[in-house]
Amino acid sequence: xxxxxxxxxxxxxxEGENLTVYCNSSSVFSxxxxxxxxxxxxxxxxxxxVTGGEVKKLKRLTFQFGDARKDSSLHITAAQPGDTGxxxxxxxxxxxxxxxxxxxTRLMVKP
Amino acid sequence: NAGVMQNPRHLVRRRGQEARLRCxxxxxxxxxxxxxxxxxxxxxxxxxxxxxxxxDESGMPKERFSAEFPKEGPSILRIQQVVRGDSAxxxxxxxxxxxxxxxxxFGQGTRLTVV
Numbered sequence: 001x002x003x004x005x006x007x008x009x010x011x012x013x014x015e016g017e018n019l020t021v022y023c024n025s026s027s028v029f030s031x032x033x034x035x036x037x038x039x040x041x042x043x044x045x046x047x048x049x050v051t052g053g054e055v056k057k058l059k060r061l062t063f064q065f066g067d068a069r070k071d072s073s074l075h076i077t078a079a080q081p082g083d084t085g086x087x088x089x090x091x092x093x094x095x096x097x098x099x100x101x102x103x104x105t106r107l108m109v110k111p
Numbered sequence: 112n113a114g115v116m117q118n119p120r121h122l123v124r125r126r127g128q129e130a131r132l133r134c135x136x137x138x139x140x141x142x143x144x145x146x147x148x149x150x151x152x153x154x155x156x157x158x159x160x161x162x163x164x165x166x167d168e169s170g171m172p173k174e175r176f177s178a179e180f181p182k183e184g185p186s187i188l189r190i191q192q193v194v195r196g197d198s199a200x201x202x203x204x205x206x207x208x209x210x211x212x213x214x215x216x217f218g219q220g221t222r223l224t225v226v
Contacts, residue, residue, distance in 0.1 A: 099215075
């Protein structure tokens with residue numbers, strides 16, 4: 001069974017601070033996705049990383065896929081209250097049939 | 112996630128009743144995935160369907176749960192004789208082709224409460 005562990009589980013910071021969320025596994029994934037989910041809504045895809053060592057930027061968000069394709073990180077620069085939400089990483093199971101989700105990191109950015 | 116329509120958004124059922132959750136994928140998408148999310152947790156895979164076929168149901172409980180994606184109409188997740196532990200948010204996602212490393216879109220979910 002492929003497992004993804006996210007850390008931290010909860011993070012409360014002040015507006016303007018930087019933060020990093022981690023997603024780790026002992027398994028290799030063919031691709032890894034990051035989602036953001038707001039209360040009462042479904043997850044919204046932020047990015048997909050495919051190549052080991054890949055770095056993708058989305059405005060103030062930087063996503064990195066580990067060289068061995070077992071882990072990933074999400075770094076947010078100068079966090080804003082609008083970044084508040086549940087951040088989920090999810091790995092493709094190589095067979096392409098499903099995503100394995102991490103437990104999520106709940107981020108709160110206070111103004 | 113625009114385009115994937117799930118209904119109802121909220122569903123309350125008494126123990127022992129049946130729950131039917133519907134998912135209309137993005138137009139043109141023929142692959143549908145169902146996930147369950149408990150409060151404060153990530154999503155757990157349940158089943159992957161392609162039109163008229165179940166491709167992977169490894170995450171589906173063996174009893175009381177069933178899913179279908181008919182040639183015409185929405186995908187249905189059916190839970191018979193619901194119990195309190197079935198209370199959760201159920202999300203559907205669709206993609207244009209197989210493999211979740213292609214972009215998949217999630218619906219807003221159905222929140223099932225069993226009383």
